[in-house]
Amino acid sequence: MPNDEDLIRARQRSRSRIMALLLGAFVILMFAISIAKIKAGMTH
């Protein structure tokens, strides 16, 4: 049976994985926003 420390480590790992995914998505989103803003600026 896993002890408390193993459970804590497993939970920390899953949280870190989610954080990494969210940060990656945020970087892509900011890049896409920048491109959209630049394009909008060029058309005006």
Next chain:
Amino acid sequence: MTTTTATPITMPADWRDFLALTKPRVMTLVVFTGLCGMLAAPVQIAPVLAFTAILCIALGAGAAGALNQWYEADLDAKMKRTARRPLPAGRMDRQSALHFGVGLSAFSVILMGLAANLLAAGILAVSILFYVLVYTVWLKRRTPQNIVIGGAAGAFPPLIGWAAATGQVAVLPVLLFALVFLWTPPHFWALAMFMKSDYAAAGVPMLPVVAGERATRTQIGLYTIPMAIAAIAPWALGLTGAIYGLTASLATLVFAVLALGVSLRTTGAEDAMRPEKRLFAWSVLYLFIVFGALVVDRWVS
């Protein structure tokens, strides 16, 4: 001799509990009305900016939900419906919920300002602050008018969606705001009628608990009248076409009939509260139908 004391290791909250803190089910309606407000605007914005604006509305609503659960953990513990939430169930500490709520609020408002415009970011900030400070902290435990005034917080999304697209506020989104604002009392009072014992146990002064069922039934009927006017007004003022007008009229008529049924009846012994449950279920569907019709109407015309 030296003694060592073991520092207790606390279990970090699961990411799913942070997600639960944002009340994802409530968020669905908020996102939908925000999206419809944006799609009804006479301006098209880049899809990525539209997506980001809707994401910000969702994150803002989630942040407000998290702060609401942080403040109301003691109340939630007393109600069957909410006792299994992360804080009352002991799966998360209050400080984590507070940090998460404040961080997410700031993030959503700043991102909205960057992706859309300052007006949309400002209204989003006001809606979060209104829900947390005016509704949760000030009104909810003090007055049976809590959801009447607090309902404004949930009415902001169509206004934010419109403002994100156009950078302005116009008559149509204000009418949509009025519709959701006036829809909130009959919607929540119908729920409160069959969840009365839960609210009473938690000491929340909902109208059926404080003023009784008769007064609540009357108020449900009375609030349906201005709600119906707000629903038909966009068509009557020529701001929408016949698709919206006819759909909204029909959906509102069904709402009015159900509300009238609830208003006129009296609670019997061993009452299953079926008319109240029907009104509550229809009220949720009602907003989806009316806002959906608005978007279809815009696309067709």
